[in-house]
Ligand code: HEM
């Protein structure tokens with residue numbers, strides 16, 4: 001909506017009730033009244049287990065996603081030990097494949113996607129929009145439990161005959177379902193069924209996030225006054241709603257190939273000297289479907305991280321975000337472009353080189369809105385009153401890491417450079433930096449930031465700083481040497497490292513593995529901090545970071561069921577009014593009317 005409308009809202013507020021022929025500004029239409037809108041749980045089960053309160057569901061999502069991430073982390077450490085000390089025989093070749101597959105899929109889908117959208121999305125969207133809850137609380141609850149089912153199926157696949165699938169997280173056929181690949185029977189079937197449930201569960205949540213943002217915002221909360229966190233999660237959810245169906249159909253077709261013997265993706269092939277019954281399918285078609293999902297997936301993880309980082313920077317540097325509208329449009333444009341770059345993952349799949357140049361061009365164009373975002377973060381920091389709090393440290397760590405991962409992406413986006421680097425450790429370093437480490441740094445920053453809102457207590461800042469430095473520096477010790485290994489041509493997905501009389505990377509591998517162990521162990525500090533703070537952390541004052549966005553303005557902290565007590569908030573400004581020139585307050589929350597802040601002009605977003 002335009003600014004004009006906002007001024008009108010203000011004008012209405014100034015007219016005394018008697019002369020007003022229209023409802024007063026704080027009039028709450030019947031549909032928005034608490035007793036009509038809110039679901040109330042009636043039993044212990046519906047309060048604590050099958051909860052329909054988005055805040056509770058958010059925490060549930062976060063806990064399950066984090067638990068499965070610990071499995072992913074454990075698998076990565078076993079792989080690293082194998083690579084550094086092959087003589088110990090920690091993983092056999094098939095077991096290495098299984099570890100790599102489960103690690104990759106767990107981290108990308110079951111951990112980061114579920115955490116950002118299901119976890120942060122549920123907790124923050126209603127609060128930040130000024131709503132009482134998601135619009136379809138029951139469906140939202142189902143979404144979580146279907147996700148739990150998907151996770152359980154994934155876990156079960158570790159225990160079935162043949163073990164989990166070892167097809168690589170990309171699950172490429174014909175390898176995925178052909179004899180010789182570990183888990184080619186039960187493992188791959190369970191993985192695919194689990195993914196189908198994941199997509200169903202996600203869709204139920206995703207519709208909630210989108211419709212809540214569009215339909216349930218508080219009065220005065222125009223789209224251009226939403227915190228960038230909400231924008232990031234909103235755009236990511238739309239991407240996911242469009243991208244996951246490609247995985248769903250690809251997964252179902254592969255399932256049919258595996259179970260019923262269809263040949264969607266199976267060409268005529270000979271396996272173990274025998275001609276298989278399949279013919280005519282296209283393995284490349286699966287690659288297209290997978291990456292039509294897989295590339296947007298990167299942004300499904302990255303866009304919420306972008307949004308959250310923008311808000312953390314603004315709050316902890318006490319400055320408005322630089323170029324808010326540009327930031328919103330950059331999110332939208334990156335989201336749209338992410339659908340026409342997928343085949344940059346297939347430069348070596350035998351496509352026509354001219355086709356490759358199309359995808360190289362679109363890929364490099366994405367660098368423009370992305371660079372704009374990085375400039376704007378830096379410009380927000382520029383001459384800000386930077387508080388080096390733990391969230392701020394993680395934010396700075398993110399910007400550096402994202403830049404590093406993004407710049408190496410520019411190399412890989414070019415066909416001629418990608419071809420020799422493809423399937424080397426350069427790629428492993430690149431994608432871990434850009435979609436592993438960078439988003440996780442944001443997750444940590446966000447947890448330190450919003451922990452008081454969830455629990456009413458502060459996380460220990462001292463422990464937080466130790467956790468940050470070990471994780472941040474450690475991550476570089478893991479991945480920086482991998483760029484070098486990649487240049488040497490060390491191939492990825494090998495359970496023993498490339499050695500020749502010219503180059504040996506065994507020494508480096510030991511170094512990387514020890515660093516990975518340190519980073520893994522450093523997370524114990526984090527979990528210790530969380531558990532200790534939940535139990536007896538310092539009680540948080542209300543709005544401890546002095547933020548403007550609505551989630552901190554609820555009558556109670558932590559917010560109760562229904563979030564807003566009797567009356568929904570009314571919004572008068574964007575969430576970035578920090579250090580406003582002329583204002584008599586250092587920060588002005590979104591629900592403070594202009595009449596209460598002398599000297600401050602209404603913002604123009
Ligand atoms: C300390 C943290 C981590 C360590 C030590 C680690 C380690 C590894 C290792 C050793 C591999 C196998 C490389 C190869 O043989 O080619 C790998 C693959 C992979 N990792 Fe990680 N990783 C970590 C965190 C993450 C995170 C947070 C993500 C989330 C995006 C992630 C996503 C992946 C993916 C997608 C693969 C590729 C799987 C495949 O090739 O099928 N990792 N990681």
Ligand SMILES: [Cu+2]
Nearest residue numbers: 295342344345
């Ligand atoms: Cu991509």
